[in-house]
Amino acid sequence: MPLQHEKSQYLIPRGRAYFDPFDANERLTGEIDLGNCPGISLTIETEKAEHFSSQTGLREKDGSWVVQVQRTGSMQCDNFSPQNAALWLTGSHEVKTQAATPVTDEERTVLPGRQYQLGATAANPLGVRNVTGITVSPKGGGTAYVAGTDYNVDTETGRVQIMEGGAIAASTEVVFGYTPVAGKFESVKSGAKSELTGALRVVSDNAAGGNRDWFLPKVTLTAGGDLTLIAEGTDVVVMEFELEALKPANAEAIYCDGRPVAE
Numbered sequence: 001m002p003l004q005h006e007k008s009q010y011l012i013p014r015g016r017a018y019f020d021p022f023d024a025n026e027r028l029t030g031e032i033d034l035g036n037c038p039g040i041s042l043t044i045e046t047e048k049a050e051h052f053s054s055q056t057g058l059r060e061k062d063g064s065w066v067v068q069v070q071r072t073g074s075m076q077c078d079n080f081s082p083q084n085a086a087l088w089l090t091g092s093h094e095v096k097t098q099a100a101t102p103v104t105d106e107e108r109t110v111l112p113g114r115q116y117q118l119g120a121t122a123a124n125p126l127g128v129r130n131v132t133g134i135t136v137s138p139k140g141g142g143t144a145y146v147a148g149t150d151y152n153v154d155t156e157t158g159r160v161q162i163m164e165g166g167a168i169a170a171s172t173e174v175v176f177g178y179t180p181v182a183g184k185f186e187s188v189k190s191g192a193k194s195e196l197t198g199a200l201r202v203v204s205d206n207a208a209g210g211n212r213d214w215f216l217p218k219v220t221l222t223a224g225g226d227l228t229l230i231a232e233g234t235d236v237v238v239m240e241f242e243l244e245a246l247k248p249a250n251a252e253a254i255y256c257d258g259r260p261v262a263e
Contacts, residue, residue, distance in 0.1 A: 011209035035079025091191035100182035
C-alpha cells in the first residue's frame with residue numbers, strides 16, 4: 001500500500017473584525033464591528049538565553065532557552081465611520097443635537113475678503129452648520145448689509161464671506177444673525193490617551209481554507225501612519241493601528257478555534 005501523505009491546507013484569509021474596549025476596571029463593554037479591515041497580521045518575536053561550554057578548546061553552545069516572547073502586529077481599517085475615527089484618535093464619539101434657536105447678536109470684527117464660521121465657540125469650535133436667514137448688520141444698529149453685494153453666504157456650512165469692494169470696511173464690527181436647523185449629527189474628538197485596550201475578535205470567512213476564528217482577549221491598539229484629509233487621487237482612506245497581544249492573568253494571549261461539524 002503506498003504511503004499516505006498529508007494534504008496541504010492553503011489559506012486565503014478573509015473575515016470580519018470586532019474590537020471590545022475595556023472600561024476603567026478592564027471589563028469588556030461590547031464588541032464594535034470595525035467594518036472592512038483589508039489587513040490584520042501578527043508577528044511573534046522570541047528572545048533566547050544561551051549557554052556555551054568552556055570545557056574544551058572549542059567553545060560550543062550546549063544550552064538554549066526561550067526566555068521571552070513578544071506578540072505584536074498591525075491592523076488596517078478603511079471603514080471610516082465616526083466610531084472607528086474615534087478609535088484611531090483614541091478619543092470619543094457622540095451624537096450631538098443642534099437646536100433651532102435663533103441667534104441675533106453674534107459679534108465679529110471682520111475684514112473684506114475673509115470668511116467667518118458662524119457659531120464657532122470654545123465649546124463648539126466647528127460652529128453651526130445648516131442654517132437659514134443669515135443677516136449681517138452694523139454693530140450698534142443701522143441699515144443691514146446686502147447679501148450678494150456686501151457679503152456672500154453658504155447656508156449648508158454656516159459660513160459668511162465679506163466681499164471686497166462692498167460697504168463693509170476693514171475692522172468693521174458687525175453682528176451676524178441666523179437660525180440653525182434643528183437636527184442631530186455625529187461628533188468625534190481626539191482624547192488624551194495614547195492607546196486603547198480591549199479584546200480583538202476575527203470571525204473568518206476565508207476565500208480558501210477552513211474557517212478558523214481568532215480571539216485575543218487583551219490587546220492594545222495604537223494609531224499609526226497618516227490620515228489623509230485631502231487627496232488628489234481616488235484611494236480610500238485607510239486607518240492603521242499597531243497592536244500588541246498581551247497575556248491576561250488567567251488566560252492565554254491568542255486563541256484560534258475551528259468550527260464544530262455535526263457527526
